Amino acid sequence: MSRPIRRLCFLVVVLGAGGIAVSMSGPGAGAGTRESAMHQGHSSPRAASQTGTDKSNPAESSVRLPGMVGGWKLKDQRRVITSKTIFDYMDGAGELYIGYRFRQLEVHEYTSKGTDDILVELYWMVSSDDAFGLLSGDWGGEAISLKPSGAAAAPSRAGAWPRALYGAGLLRVWSDNLYARVLSQTETDASRKAVLEIGRAIAAGRRETPPPRLALMMPGRVDPSFSLQRDRLCFFRSHLVLNSVYFLSPSNILDLGLDAEAALASYKAAAQGTRKAPARLLVVRYPNAEAGRKALGHFIRTYLPEKKAKAPAAPGGSRDTLKIEDGWVGYSLSGPFLTLVFECPTREIADAFLNQAMKITGGMEESHE
């Protein structure tokens, strides 16, 4: 993490069969946590890998993984991966996680004779928003409730996004500040059952935090014929993640970074065919108004150079719409919030997106969220 985040800690004490597990979020939390308490069915402390990377904050070890699930047995060894070692573990994929506020990754494996292992990756993030962001990169798969059997998920606006998704052997979980991947490379009925059981153990006793405010505030309908494609909404902080869902430029032309937060959503018109590209609404909240102003300037100079030519002294021009190659693009800046809209069929629709987004960001600004 390039910029340490200072936050208030919260403490959850969980009493369980294996002893006491303490879960804390925040730097320096969790002193005195006993790792031996973390595994049900394991009476001895886990043997952490001796690679020199196991400097986990004990607070991150609050998940109780079952010692046995189906025919799979949890290996005693686990690996702890930090932002410094993540590229050794997953060269070419680490950028995704450090593109959010990543703390550390804990890797566990379940083995079973004659069948594929089950890999458990626990990505501990600074906040629930970061973990949500990781799940939001792909809403595909079967929504799974990880509540104990019989407990139904309470319907709510926040509940519109699932907390766990399963597909073809891979379960992805957003649980407070934890993002988890539980993977069986070859799916069978037994492996599915085991993967879901591990998922339930991961989520057990953890808070169900709301999605990021910015994601919740994205309008459901605009113009009014354009409706939000909920399964195409992504929350992120990094331009690399932005590019993986909507490519703008290989360069960071919006000055995104860990101190920013952004939501990108797709909107389709009711009568729009599948071949027509949806409109995209992107809202970025920068740490302050000055950062937003600079980012808009960077965006205009690189993405809309004709605008610069027409209005060289334009940083004060905080709102505009232009016709470019793939439709109407618009931007508006309000305090730390920069709103961008892409691929709109008309200027009026681009304006409608900006108006609606500005109402929302204005409200967030007034409430000092």
Next chain:
Amino acid sequence: MNDEITVLTRRDFVRGTVAGALGASLPAHAWQQKRGPRSSTVVLVRNQKALGAGNEVDVAVLKRMLTDTVTRVTKTNSDRDAWRSLFKPEDIVGLVDTPHLNPTHKELVEAVRAALKEAGIPAGNLRSAQGGPDQAKGCTSLIALPALKAHWLTGIGTVLKNYITYSGSPASYHDQDNAKLGEIWNMPHVKGKTRLVLVDALRPLCDKGPQPDPRYMWNYCGLIAGTDPVAVETVCLKIIEEKRRALRREPWPLSPPPLCVAAADLTYNLGTSKLSEITIERFGWEQDSLV
């Protein structure tokens, strides 16, 4: 700000000016030159029995596929002739597989190793050559042996990216610099050494790579090979793109776009990225070949 003058954006793709923008955004190289029409051949061999119900490799089937592949690439009639047309017994041959995150099937690496030995290349001259620049420096010839996968940072992470560690500074080819991946193939310790590009397309990954996600993996049961790395990558790219379209039943372009492929052609002159200049020789299972 210089980067703002030359920066490539989405608009270049929409306008069809990527080539110009790439030329402006990447450093000029001595090997850039005007070219006439080119042609490359890429061999695609498939066998639906290559993978079993649990995705385990049928080694006998794979060996036959390998023979079919190399004899077609080299236009020879036997396994031995094929390998011997590519390598001499005194060559130090580096096998450059992808070691993790959707790795090259070890059965394929072993089949190549065994075939080389049978063709008279001494076992001591065969090396696992994935790693830093010294690995490439220690070899007189290389076989690129990547597995086919989409990559969330580069669009595709197969042939060109397979040599990233030969640069000595992989991080220099991440982020916006991934378009420069072709540069590595022209480094003195790498240039001209690759005699064969052989892609493991047994079970590719068409999204979210390099981390495995079985939702986007499927049993294609193929080997894709040639001597032009860009042409092979271009065929791989086409397969990935078509699979994505088939999955979503609507256009689902790779994001970010695979800039490194066009740049390898236009800037680094490593081969052709135009499908119209590539002849695909197909052999075996035809269903859902996607290309």
